Every structure is written in C-alpha cells, then in structure tokens.
Amino acid sequence: MASALVGRLAAMVPVLLTVAATVFLLLRIGIGDPAASMAGDAASTAQLAAIRTQFGLDQPVAVQFATWLGHAARGDLGTSFYFRVPVADLIGERFGPTVSLAALTLAVAVALGVPLGVAAANRRGRWLDRTLMGFTVVGFSAPSFVVAYACVYIFAIRLGWLPVQGYAPLSAGLGTWLAHLVLPVLSLAPVYVAVIARMTRASVAETLGEDYVRTARAKGAAPVRVLLRHALPNAAAPVLTVIGVAIGLLMGGVVVIENVFNLPGLGRLVVDSVVAGDYPVVQGAILVSAVICLGANLAIDIVYGLIDPRIRT
Amino acid sequence: MDPIWTNSRPTRNHGYMIYDTLFALDRDGKVAPQMVDRYDVSPDRLVYTFTLRDGLLWHDGQPVTAEDCVASIRRWAAKDSLGQKLMAITRAIDVVDAKSFRITLTKPTGVLLFGLAKPSSYPAFMMPKRVAETDPFKQITDYTGSGPFVFKTDEWQPGVKAVYVKFDKYKPRDEPPSGLAGGKKVNVDRVVWLSMPDPQAQVNALAAGEIDYLEMPLVDLLPLLRDDKNVRLTEYNPLGIMMAFRMNHTTKPFDDPKIRQAVWYALNQRDFMAAAVGDPKQYRICKSMYACGTAFETNVGMEGKLESTVDKSKALLKEAGYDGTPVVLIQFTGLGSNIGPVAKALLERGGFKVDMQVSDIATWVARQKSRAPSNAGGWSAFMTGPTGIDTINPLVVDMMDASCDKAQPGWPCDAELEKLRQAFMDATDLEAQKAAADAAQKRAVEISTHIPIGQFHVPIATRSTVEGVIEAPAPVFWNLVKH
Numbered sequence: 001m002a003s004a005l006v007g008r009l010a011a012m013v014p015v016l017l018t019v020a021a022t023v024f025l026l027l028r029i030g031i032g033d034p035a036a037s038m039a040g041d042a043a044s045t046a047q048l049a050a051i052r053t054q055f056g057l058d059q060p061v062a063v064q065f066a067t068w069l070g071h072a073a074r075g076d077l078g079t080s081f082y083f084r085v086p087v088a089d090l091i092g093e094r095f096g097p098t099v100s101l102a103a104l105t106l107a108v109a110v111a112l113g114v115p116l117g118v119a120a121a122n123r124r125g126r127w128l129d130r131t132l133m134g135f136t137v138v139g140f141s142a143p144s145f146v147v148a149y150a151c152v153y154i155f156a157i158r159l160g161w162l163p164v165q166g167y168a169p170l171s172a173g174l175g176t177w178l179a180h181l182v183l184p185v186l187s188l189a190p191v192y193v194a195v196i197a198r199m200t201r202a203s204v205a206e207t208l209g210e211d212y213v214r215t216a217r218a219k220g221a222a223p224v225r226v227l228l229r230h231a232l233p234n235a236a237a238p239v240l241t242v243i244g245v246a247i248g249l250l251m252g253g254v255v256v257i258e259n260v261f262n263l264p265g266l267g268r269l270v271v272d273s274v275v276a277g278d279y280p281v282v283q284g285a286i287l288v289s290a291v292i293c294l295g296a297n298l299a300i301d302i303v304y305g306l307i308d309p310r311i312r313t
Numbered sequence: 314m315d316p317i318w319t320n321s322r323p324t325r326n327h328g329y330m331i332y333d334t335l336f337a338l339d340r341d342g343k344v345a346p347q348m349v350d351r352y353d354v355s356p357d358r359l360v361y362t363f364t365l366r367d368g369l370l371w372h373d374g375q376p377v378t379a380e381d382c383v384a385s386i387r388r389w390a391a392k393d394s395l396g397q398k399l400m401a402i403t404r405a406i407d408v409v410d411a412k413s414f415r416i417t418l419t420k421p422t423g424v425l426l427f428g429l430a431k432p433s434s435y436p437a438f439m440m441p442k443r444v445a446e447t448d449p450f451k452q453i454t455d456y457t458g459s460g461p462f463v464f465k466t467d468e469w470q471p472g473v474k475a476v477y478v479k480f481d482k483y484k485p486r487d488e489p490p491s492g493l494a495g496g497k498k499v500n501v502d503r504v505v506w507l508s509m510p511d512p513q514a515q516v517n518a519l520a521a522g523e524i525d526y527l528e529m530p531l532v533d534l535l536p537l538l539r540d541d542k543n544v545r546l547t548e549y550n551p552l553g554i555m556m557a558f559r560m561n562h563t564t565k566p567f568d569d570p571k572i573r574q575a576v577w578y579a580l581n582q583r584d585f586m587a588a589a590v591g592d593p594k595q596y597r598i599c600k601s602m603y604a605c606g607t608a609f610e611t612n613v614g615m616e617g618k619l620e621s622t623v624d625k626s627k628a629l630l631k632e633a634g635y636d637g638t639p640v641v642l643i644q645f646t647g648l649g650s651n652i653g654p655v656a657k658a659l660l661e662r663g664g665f666k667v668d669m670q671v672s673d674i675a676t677w678v679a680r681q682k683s684r685a686p687s688n689a690g691g692w693s694a695f696m697t698g699p700t701g702i703d704t705i706n707p708l709v710v711d712m713m714d715a716s717c718d719k720a721q722p723g724w725p726c727d728a729e730l731e732k733l734r735q736a737f738m739d740a741t742d743l744e745a746q747k748a749a750a751d752a753a754q755k756r757a758v759e760i761s762t763h764i765p766i767g768q769f770h771v772p773i774a775t776r777s778t779v780e781g782v783i784e785a786p787a788p789v790f791w792n793l794v795k796h
Contacts, residue, residue: 033679038319047450054451083314083471084452093470152517164521165514166507259511262518264473268510272472277675 008301012294019290020072020283024065027279033057034081034277055081068283077284082276087284090269094285097167097258098265100177102250104185109192110243116193117200117239122227124205136197139190148187148260155183165262184261188254192246199242203235210234236307240300247296251289314464315452317392320434322700322787326528329493329789330477330504331372331458332438335363335382336430337494340784342607342705344430345494347486348377348439348459358421358741365412368484371441372463379414383407384445386416386429386437391449393435395428395708398738423741424708432493432786433703434711461485461497461791462504475506477790490783490792497791500781504790512648519544519774525795527774528788531648532590538774546772547782552604552701553770556585557712557763558656560694562725564687566640566665567694571633573761577618578626579663580656585696586767588655596769602710602754604701605768608743609750614758619765626663639668641687643695645677652696652766681722701768702786706746707734707753712763723763730756 035051052058056067071078077087116136120129156164162183168176207213208231216230217223255267266285273281316328337347346352350366369377383406390396404417416425429437439445444455456464462477469475485496507524509515512531518524520541530538538544558580560567567573586596599605600615617625640660644653650671657667670692672680677695685691704710713734717726733756737749757763773782781792 033682034675036679036682051450080471084454085471090471093473149513152514157517157521160521164517164523165509166518166523260514262507262509262511262514264470264508269472272510275673275675277679 004305005302008298012298015294016287016290020069020287021065023283023286024068025061027282028061034279038081068280072284072287077287078280080281081278087280090281091266091285091288094264094266094269096169097263098251098254098267100167100170100181101184101188101254101257101263101265102247104181105188105192105250106243106246108185108189109196109246112189113193113196114200114239116197118204118227118232120197120201121204121208124201129201132197133201136194139194140198142190144187144191145256145260147190148183148257151183151186152260167263184257184263187260188250188257195242195246196239200235200239203238204231207231207235233307237304240303244297244300248293251292314456316438317388317435317449318452325433325436326787327464327475328436328438329432329460329787330462331456331460331464332440333369333458333460334430334437334493335439336426337492338430338432338786339491339494342492344426345491347494348382359418361416361418361425362409363414363416366484366486369459370482370484371459372457372480374482375441376411377439377459378411378442379408381442381445382439383414384442385439388440388445388447388449389435389437393428393437394711394714395424395431396435396437398708399425399428420739421741422738423746424738431702431709433700433709459483461499473508477504477506478502485791492783492785493787493789499791500794501790519776522776525776525779529771530774532592532595532769532771535592535595535772543777545775545777545779547775548770548772549782549784549788550701550786551606551770551784552705552786553768554698555599555604555701555704555768556589556652556696556698556766558694558696558766559712559723559763560761561687561692561723563684564691564693566635566638569633570760571629572635575626575629575633575635575663575665576660576761577758577764578620578622578629579665580659580764580766581619581621582765582767584621584655584659585652586769588651589649589767590769595771596767599765599768602704602713602757602763602765603706603750604704607701607705609706609747611751611754613751614755618758621659621662623663630664635664637666638687639666641691641693642667642669643677643680643692644669644671645674646671647674649698656694656696684724696766700786701770707737707750713753713757715757715760715762725760725762727756727760730760730762
C-alpha cells in the first residue's frame with residue numbers, strides 16, 4: 001500500500017508540470033502584453049521596456065517559466081501584477097469560499113444521491129425507480145444559474161429568508177456561514193445529486209445480481225442488510241470515482257455560481273485575472289487547483305484500497 | 314490602487330475617496346479651488362502662486378505642505394497627457410514656503426488650472442512627498458492621502474472589497490458641495506465597496522437591502538429598479554460615456570482619408586445606441602466630439618454625416634477606388650459587445666467588406682497597440698467609450714491627438730490639427746478657446762480621427778434611505794446621508 005502511495009505521489013509530479021507548462025504557455029499565447037495594459041497610454045517605449053524588465057516579461061518564455069517554477073517549488077507563487085500583493089495571499093483569501101461551497105455541495109450530493117440511488121436500485125423498474133430517475137434527469141439538465149436565480153427570487157427576495165449574495169467566513173458564526181451558502185449549494189447540488197444517484201443506482205443494481213448477494217439472501221440475511229452490508233460497499237468504487245471528478249469540477253468550475261451569489265472564490269479569481277492579464281495569479285491559482293484535484297483523486301484511490309483489498313497494490 | 318499608475322475608473326474613484334485635489338470642477342464644469350485657499354496669477358499670466366488652506370492634514374496626522382504638492386504635480390504630469398503638455402511649457406515649480414508654491418510658465422495658457430482640476434483620466438491627486446516621489450510607472454504601496462476618507466488596508470480584499478472610514482480630521486471647505494468642488498462633508502462612518510460582477514446579483518442585492526448604493530446598474534435592469542419603491546435612481550453624471558468609432562490611419566483600408574470619410578456616411582448613432590443602451594431615456598444623439606452638454610459642444614463639420622446615407626458612402630468608396638480590403642473590426646466579448654455587429658452591418662450596407670474579429674477584453678486592449686497591417690494581426694477599427702468628462706475639449710479628447718507615432722492607437726498624423734490643439738492650449742479666454750475648439754473639431758472630422766457614435770448615461774441606484782448623491786463626473790461619497 002505504501003509503495004503504491006509513493007508511486008501515486010510521484011506520478012503527480014509530471015501531471016503538475018504539464019498543467020503548469022500548459023497554463024504558462026496558453027497565457028503567453030492567448031493574452032496580450034500585460035506590460036502595455038499596466039503602463040497606460042502615456043507610456044513611452046522605454047517606460048514600457050522598463051515595466052517588462054521589472055516583471056521579467058522581457059525574458060525568453062523558457063527562462064520565465066523556469067524562474068517561476070523554481071519559486072513555486074519553494075512555495076513562492078509570485079506577486080500579482082495588478083494588486084501588488086503575494087499571489088499566495090490572494091489565493092488564501094479565495095480558498096475559504098470555494099472550499100466551503102465545494103464541501104457542502106458534495107456533502108449534500110452524497111447525502112442525497114447515494115440513498116436515492118440505492119432506493120432506486122432496490123426498486124428498479126418500479127414507480128419509485130422511475131420517479132427518482134425522472135427527477136435526476138431534471139436535476140442533471142437544469143442549468144445551475146437558472147436554478148440559482150429562481151432560488152434567489154423565491155428564498156431571498158420574496159421570502160427574505162436568506163441573503164441574496166456574499167460570503168461570511170466560518171469565524172462569523174456557523175449560522176451566518178451556512179446562511180450564505182444554502183442558496184449556492186441548492187443551486188449547484190442538483191447536478192451532483194443526479195449524477196451520484198444515477199451512478200449509485202447502476203452500480204448497486206449490477207451488484208444485486210452477483211452470486212455473493214444471492215448467497216447472502218439464501219443464508220437468510222435481511223433485505224436491508226443485504227443491500228447495505230453486501231451490495232453497497234461493493235458498488236462504491238464507481239460512485240467514489242464520480243465524487244473525485246466532482247471535487248475537481250467544484251474547485252474550479254463554479255465561476256457562474258460564484259458570480260451569481262457574489263462569492264469571492266477561486267474560480268472568480270481566475271476569470272478576473274485572465275481578463276486582467278495578471279499572469280502570476282492565473283498560474284498560481286490553476287496550480288493550486290491542480291494540486292487539490294490530484295490530492296482529491298489520490299484520496300479517492302486510497303479509499304478504493306480500503307474498501308476493496310484487490311486494488312491495494 | 315494607485316490612480317497615477319493606472320487610469321482605470323474604479324481606481325480613479327478610489328482616489329476621490331482618499332485623496333484631495335488642488336482644484337476641482339464644480340457642477341457647471343468650472344474650475345474651483347479645493348485644497349488651495351487662494352492663488353495669484355502674474356499680469357503676464359506666466360507665474361501662478363498657490364497657497365494651501367489652513368489645517369490640511371495627511372491621514373497620518375502630518376500637515377500637508379507645498380513640498381508634497383510639488384512632488385505630486387510632478388508625478389501626475391509624468392503620466393497625464395495634459396500634464397505632459399503643461400510641463401512642456403513649465404519653466405519651474407518652486408516651493409515658496411510651507412504652504413505656498415509657484416509654477417512659472419514659458420508662455421501663457423488657459424488650461425493650467427483646468428489640468429490641476431480635471432477628474433479624468435489621471436486626476437492630479439495630492440500625495441505625501443515620500444509617496445509622490447515613487448516612479449510614476451511603479452505602483453505606490455502607501456495609501457496615505459488627505460481626502461475625506463481613510464483607506465483601511467487591513468480590510469482590503471483585492472477584487473472583493475475595499476473599506477473606507479471617515480477621516481475625522483478632514484477639514485472641508487465652507488461652501489456647499491458642487492460637482493467635485495465645495496465642502497466634502499462626510500456623514501457616514503464607514504463605506505464598504507463590494508465588487509459584484511453579476512449585474513442581476515447587484516440589482517438583487519439592492520432590492521433586498523443588502524447594499525445601499527449601486528454605481529452602474531445594467532441599463533436593461535433599470536425597469537426593475539424604477540418599479541421598486543425602496544430604490545431611488547439619481548442621474549449623477551449626465552455627461553456619461555461618449556462612444557466612438559476609431560480607425561487605424563496606418564493600414565489599409567483606412568490609411569486613405571476618402572475611405573475614412575465614407576464611414577461617416579455609412580454609420581448612424583441611433584442604431585448604435587439602440588443596441589448598446591436600448592432605453593432612449595438613457596442616451597442622446599450627440600454629433601460633437603466634445604461631450605454634449607459642455608461648453609465646447611458643437612456640430613461643426615458634422616453636417617449631413619452620421620445619417621447612414623449609404624449612397625454617399627458607396628460613391629465615396631468608388632471615388633477612392635476601394636479595392637474591397639476588409640475592415641478588420643476588433644470587438645471584445647461581454648457587456649457592450651453588441652455594438653460590433655451593428656457596426657459590421659452598417660459598414661457593409663455602406664459598401665465596405667468587414668471582418669469582425671472577437672476576443673476577450675485583455676486581448677482586445679493589447680491588440681489595439683499592434684502596428685501590424687490589418688491582414689497580419691493588426692486591426693482597422695474598434696469602438697470604445699471614454700467618459701464624457703474626458704471629452705470636453707480638444708486637449709483631453711485623446712483620440713484628437715494627431716501626433717503620429719505618439720498619438721493613441723489609430724495614430725492619426727496631422728500637423729494642422731496639432732496646431733489647432735495647441736491654439737486651444739494657448740487661448741486664454743473662453744471665446745478664443747471656443748473658436749479653437751470649433752476649428753480643431755472641423756479638422757478632426759476632415760481627417761476622421763474618430764467618429765462619435767452616441768452618448769449615454771447610467772444613473773446611480775440607491776436605497777431610498779440614502780440621500781445626498783452629488784451630481785458629478787465621478788461617484789463620490791461625501792454629502793451622503795443614510796437614514
């Protein structure tokens with residue numbers, strides 16, 4: 001198990017390098033000269049050149065990449081071109097809203113998706129199964145921003161139960177923190193509930209046809225025990241895979257919801273920085289997101305091993 | 314956060330919170346003293362002596378001195394285009410005593426005080442000497458000002474929120490507030506600016522009472538706000554935005570003045586404004602290069618133009634021997650991007666071939682600076698929208714700068730127009746300035762530096778519990794009262 005873990009960790013290095021190099025190159029290909037934007041219209045050629053030198057933009061791309069990578073390896077992600085504050089500080093500030101949103105959404109998705117999937121599998125082909133799967137189609141298909149605006153209108157504007165926008169850190173109190181996250185989570189969760197429920201249903205339904213399940217039933221095990229003790233653990237691997245993918249999506253792909261609810265998360269930071277041509281922030285934020293995604297997938301791999309001895313090596 | 318390093322509007326607005334200016338424009342656009350108590354002008358109009366008001370303090374408690382102001386003027390003038398012109402005719406800036414300083418010119422001008430008062434694009438904000446001595450092309454990190462609010466650096470979340478508290482030791486002028494001039498009396502303890510990217514979220518937050526003040530609501534959403542009895546709309550900046558169509562004089566097809574002339578007959582303002590703004594209450598047809606509603610507004614040179622008289626456009630193209638070289642129209646994505654297709658359709662109707670190339674805004678900004686031919690990564694035309702206050706005379710309309718390579722992207726090159734702009738700078742009374750402004754516009758239309766495509770304005774939306782929004786070219790927070 002330990003050697004497998006070391007192998008997994010080592011495999012993360014080339015992935016991170018590829019992500020870092022790709023983002024670095026894409027920025028230099030896709031966005032115009034940030035020195036020109038920073039200098040303003042009145043800048044002379046010499047002043048423009050001075051700014052490029054100041055930020056290292058006059059160096060060959062390979063040198064810029066090597067310099068940035070060297071600093072990043074030591075934990076220094078550089079300084080924002082525009083805000084003149086360390087990129088690590090900016091990312092740190094944006095981390096709380098993103099992690100809070102992702103963790104709560106995932107918790108809701110798992111808490112609802114798995115039982116719904118199990119229930120549907122247990123009643124497959126019957127009305128409960130069809131009804132639940134019908135709901136998952138709706139959940140999967142409804143655009144999250146439409147759900148978001150509907151939630152805002154009903155729960156925040158009409159009923160006034162919850163805030164329209166903004167983020168409150170956990171230090172402001174559990175209730176306040178939760179109040180600001182309920183609507184974003186309600187908007188995001190349906191997709192993940194639907195995916196997890198459908199995957200759980202398919203996986204559990206397949207497992208229920210296995211010999212060991214039949215054996216358990218033949219031995220007189222109660223239906224609930226058959227379902228939860230024998231079928232569900234053996235159906236968990238695909239569900240865990242979906243959860244791993246969901247973590248990746250939630251860490252960087254929820255910029256629409258962050259905008260609708262004015263949550264100052266990582267996704268919004270990346271989009272704002274791309275628009276501003278703030279290279280160090282984009283590079284740093286994408287690298288951190290990549291580390292989180294890889295870390296989440298590593299954790300999923302470890303859990304695979306825990307629930308299935310066959311894949312511990 | 315450095316209003317001399319960048320001329321972005323949010324940073325300019327931040328500047329008005331924490332810094333003060335020597336002079337300011339009042340509600341009618343007239344220059345009025347602000348930090349300055351009194352000033353004298355020598356009979357030959359070459360020497361200006363300024364004396365600061367008593368009791369002016371920096372946020373760290375130190376007194377504002379003439380030395381601070383001299384250093385601030387120098388830093389501002391290194392970045393601002395009018396400042397650079399003024400420095401070109403400045404013999405010396407000398408400190409007279411702790412509260413007085415003197416500017417000596419080599420020739421008279423009517424725009425020195427205006428330059429020190431103008432609110433865009435780089436206002437001459439005063440900073441402590443230690444801060445003002447920062448290279449103007451490097452950002453400051455010390456945000457000590459002498460304005461009516463103090464910036465709370467410890468609460469600043471870049472891109473998320475900025476917090477300001479009332480500067481208790483600020484000494485406002487005695488006059489009532491007028492535009493950016495007059496007494497800056499602060500009636501609230503704390504102002505929090507939130508950055509909210511989604512226009513619907515902004516409106517929702519205001520409607521729900523989570524915010525009190527919305528700087529620039531999306532025009533499409535104004536009906537929602539008008540219907541809300543808890544919301545008040547204030548037209549604070551009637552000069553608004555002056556939209557313009559800018560052509561590249563250095564590459565085909567707009568390197569030919571006759572082909573540029575054809576554009577005046579292909580376009581019309583109503584279609585642009587209908588697409589970009591929609592609500593006729595929020596825009597006006599303005600056939601002037603100077604913002605309509607200001608002293609130099611004129612339609613000289615615009616007669617018969619901007620009416621989409623496509624026959625005339627086609628005839629001019631035929632006369633010019635237009636070979637069908639496509640107009641490479643660069644357009645950014647996002648809000649306001651719907652003017653691109655309007656320009657494309659109107660130009661095509663007028664006989665042009667158009668290749669509209671759409672990109673994100675950062676690429677769009679960077680591409681404007683490209684001197685490459687339009688068919689090799691360069692561009693032929695784009696549309697932009699300077700604020701109305703940046704278009705009130707021929708010196709501040711950047712697009713009228715026709716100094717060839719030193720001009721703004723588009724690089725018009727015309728010695729005659731430069732001479733006329735200089736004449737405006739040299740004019741020392743309103744009548745002479747008006748004549749110079751008319752002549753400059755006439756010439757600018759002839760060589761087609763740019764084409765105005767409409768003027769629009771957006772109100773500030775506040776909760777009805779908020780009163781005292783000042784009519785000014787920038788949103789300011791003094792005089793506001795929250796009940």
